[in-house]
Each structure stands twice: as C-alpha cells, then as structure tokens.
Amino acid sequence: MCPVCGASFRGSAACSRCGADLTIVMSLQASAWRLRRAARNAVREGNSARAHALAAKAQAIHQTPSGAHLELVTAWLQIFADQR
Numbered sequence: 001m002c003p004v005c006g007a008s009f010r011g012s013a014a015c016s017r018c019g020a021d022l023t024i025v026m027s028l029q030a031s032a033w034r035l036r037r038a039a040r041n042a043v044r045e046g047n048s049a050r051a052h053a054l055a056a057k058a059q060a061i062h063q064t065p066s067g068a069h070l071e072l073v074t075a076w077l078q079i080f081a082d083q084r
C-alpha cells in the first residue's frame with residue numbers, strides 16, 4: 001500500500017489517490033521478488049541455509065503472506081539439514 005495515504009498499491013509508479021512517488025516501493029518489491037526467486041533456487045540446490053537467509057531478507061524488505069510461508073518452509077528445511 002501507499003506509505004503516504006494507505007491506498008492499496010496498484011502497480012503504478014504514482015499513488016492513484018494522493019499521487020505520491022511509489023518508484024521506491026516498486027523497486028523494493030522487485031528486490032524482494034528477486035530474493036525469493038534466489039531462495040527457491042537455493043532450495044532446489046539443497047542449500048537450505050542460503051535459502052532461509054534469502055527468504056528472511058526478502059520478508060524484511062517486503063512482507064507478503066506467501067513470503068512468510070517461504071521463510072517458514074526454508075527454516076524448517078534448515079532444521080533437517082542441520083540434523084544430517
């Protein structure tokens with residue numbers, strides 16, 4: 001959502017309600033998306049420690065419900081990796 005007025009974010013560079021510049025919000029969302037993609041790749045490569053670090057970083061930048069799931073799953077995978 002818009003950090004200025006709270007209007008829901010519609011993917012445009014300016015807020016539809018107050019006109020605030022949302023390019024920073026967009027670039028943060030893109031960064032979080034790239035981090036989550038890298039986290040999923042790390043899961044496929046079996047590197048659960050890296051996957052969890054990337055997923056947690058993505059959530060710190062931009063929280064989403066599915067990002068929370070990814071963070072939880074990678075934390076869980078890391079527990080099993082540590083026990084091997």
Ligand SMILES: [Zn+2]
Nearest residue numbers: 002005015018
């Ligand atoms: Zn706004």
